[in-house]
Amino acid sequence: xxxxxxxCDYKSAAAQKLxxxxxxxLAPNCVTVKFKKGDTIIRQGTYSTNVAYLKKGLVKIxxxxxxxxxxxxxxxxxxxxxxxxxxxxxxxxxxxxxIDESEVCFIDISTxxxxxxxxxxxxxxxxxxxCKSELESYQKCVNRTQKQIRGKLADVLLDFSDNIFKSDTFxxxxxxxxxxxxxxxxxxxxxxxxxxxxxxxxxxxxxxxxKILDKDSLKLISKKG
Amino acid sequence: xxxxxxxCDYKSAAAQKLxxxxxxxLAPNCVTVKFKKGDTIIRQGTYSTNVAYLKKGLVKIxxxxxxxxxxxxxxxxxxxxxxxxxxxxxxxxxxxxxIDESEVCFIDISTxxxxxxxxxxxxxxxxxxxCKSELESYQKCVNRTQKQIRGKLADVLLDFSDNIFKSDTFxxxxxxxxxxxxxxxxxxxxxxxxxxxxxxxxxxxxxxxxKILDKDSLKLISKKG
DNA sequence: AAATAAATGTGATTTACATCACAAGAAAAG
DNA sequence: CTTTTCTTGTGATGTAAATCACATTTATTT
Numbered sequence: 001x002x003x004x005x006x007x008c009d010y011k012s013a014a015a016q017k018l019x020x021x022x023x024x025x026l027a028p029n030c031v032t033v034k035f036k037k038g039d040t041i042i043r044q045g046t047y048s049t050n051v052a053y054l055k056k057g058l059v060k061i062x063x064x065x066x067x068x069x070x071x072x073x074x075x076x077x078x079x080x081x082x083x084x085x086x087x088x089x090x091x092x093x094x095x096x097x098x099i100d101e102s103e104v105c106f107i108d109i110s111t112x113x114x115x116x117x118x119x120x121x122x123x124x125x126x127x128x129x130x131c132k133s134e135l136e137s138y139q140k141c142v143n144r145t146q147k148q149i150r151g152k153l154a155d156v157l158l159d160f161s162d163n164i165f166k167s168d169t170f171x172x173x174x175x176x177x178x179x180x181x182x183x184x185x186x187x188x189x190x191x192x193x194x195x196x197x198x199x200x201x202x203x204x205x206x207x208x209x210x211k212i213l214d215k216d217s218l219k220l221i222s223k224k225g
Numbered sequence: 226x227x228x229x230x231x232x233c234d235y236k237s238a239a240a241q242k243l244x245x246x247x248x249x250x251l252a253p254n255c256v257t258v259k260f261k262k263g264d265t266i267i268r269q270g271t272y273s274t275n276v277a278y279l280k281k282g283l284v285k286i287x288x289x290x291x292x293x294x295x296x297x298x299x300x301x302x303x304x305x306x307x308x309x310x311x312x313x314x315x316x317x318x319x320x321x322x323x324i325d326e327s328e329v330c331f332i333d334i335s336t337x338x339x340x341x342x343x344x345x346x347x348x349x350x351x352x353x354x355x356c357k358s359e360l361e362s363y364q365k366c367v368n369r370t371q372k373q374i375r376g377k378l379a380d381v382l383l384d385f386s387d388n389i390f391k392s393d394t395f396x397x398x399x400x401x402x403x404x405x406x407x408x409x410x411x412x413x414x415x416x417x418x419x420x421x422x423x424x425x426x427x428x429x430x431x432x433x434x435x436k437i438l439d440k441d442s443l444k445l446i447s448k449k450g
Numbered sequence: 451a452a453a454t455a456a457a458t459g460t461g462a463t464t465t466a467c468a469t470c471a472c473a474a475g476a477a478a479a480g
Numbered sequence: 481c482t483t484t485t486c487t488t489g490t491g492a493t494g495t496a497a498a499t500c501a502c503a504t505t506t507a508t509t510t
Binding site: 063065066067068070072083084085086087088089093094113116117120123124126127128130131132133134135137138139140141142143144145146147151184223 | 288290291292293295297308309310311312313314318319338341342345348349351352353355356357358359360362363364365366367368369370371372376409448
């Protein structure tokens with residue numbers, strides 16, 4: 001697909017720091033690829049050759065653990081997907097899979113490096129994002145290991161509502177097994193807790209469609225476990 | 226303390242990319258501070274105003290979790306301590322405490338930013354380290370949540386032996402409570418597992434002094450749980 | 451539309467740890 | 481050197497959540 005990065009409506013915060021000149025140079029060195037639900041965008045263990053950037057859709061980042069997969073996080077558009085794995089290691093340390101139909105822009109790594117060399121504002125923004133996501137991953141890990149399932153599921157529901165879908169009603173295109181892998185619980189436990197939340201009138205579930213009825217209760221459960 | 230960064234024997238991989246000129250500029254903008262065992266180097270919740278770099282000693286990075294502290298990791302010299310917390314947020318998102326007597330170099334953040342602007346090799350190295358540590362934190366989180374205590378303790382002992390002390394005998398200046406917070410277990414469980422490892426002839430413990438007798442067993446336990 | 455596969459719901463059972471409770475050692479403070 | 485505080489060891493008890501085992505519902509394929 002022929003690109004014109006200058007006109008791209010989905011520029012990252014970092015790319016917005018680039019000059020017209022630099023964007024013109026970027027255009028021939030990146031490709032946009034569409035993925036269907038369930039498609040693998042990045043596969044753990046393969047060589048990482050490009051920086052991936054999510055323009056549209058929704059994806060999950062996941063790692064093969066010693067016993068089962070762990071879903072590290074759900075990522076929404078306007079975020080880079082493979083920065084640490086592209087820069088930090090030649091081999092991808094995690095997989096990325098489309099949850100909804102998605103559009104990903106793959107940027108040639110040496111071109112990306114050139115941008116870093118040329119434009120300090122760009123670099124600064126990228127570093128900021130790297131740092132933020134590292135801090136976030138520390139915090140997430142603490143919650144994962146210390147909170148119990150009810151609290152973690154409440155967190156996830158709040159995250160979906162507040163950050164990802166920005167709405168009290170949303171459709172989660174992931175199985176309960178995925179949710180389990182996201183909060184380090186078995187799918188049975190997820191099922192039970194979701195049923196409990198429903199029964200208590202905190203959420204309303206119709207298939208994959210979720211409506212949050214009582215956000216305050218969720219916040220309380222998130223805090224108190 | 227008056228600095229001469231050019232002559233510094235503890236330069237980071239990144240700082241080694243700096244020119245004499247740049248090092249000269251760096252010198253008046255950083256201070257080296259000594260810390261005794263138990264001293265707080267960075268305190269979660271306070272403003273972060275400097276980049277911290279560990280020259281000598283040993284420190285732990287820890288976060289206050291919802292129920293108890295989590296020791297994120299033990300850091301050995303020639304590593305930055307506060308990059309994500311300094312760049313990613315105005316407020317420190319974690320604490321750093323000296324485990325052994327330590328020397329930390331505090332670098333003024335605007336000077337550090339200048340280096341990033343001036344020297345792309347420096348920047349590249351810093352970014353590499355950021356990415357690596359993010360990947361590492363993903364991996365650690367997976368292990369933390371999926372392995373059981375025996376496996377996690379084996380990991381820690383192997384990490385001490387292979388990476389931190391680079392010796393089969395070492396002195397861990399941390400309590401079993403700390404070890405518990407490092408592997409997400411109670412201090413009682415740590416005590417029990419250590420006793421078990423001792424009984425099985427895998428390690429020899431005399432107070433805080435540990436000798437690894439059977440590394441292969443540890444590796445096996447690390448893998449199989 | 452029928453057949454097959456995938457995802458969920460729910461009870462019964464098991465388990466790895468936490469927590470509690472207290473004893474005994476080791477360090478630090480007086 | 482003695483007292484107090486911190487750290488460790490070890491049993492008994494409790495518990496959140498995994499696992500097992502099916503039943504049932506919802507998708508997908510043919």
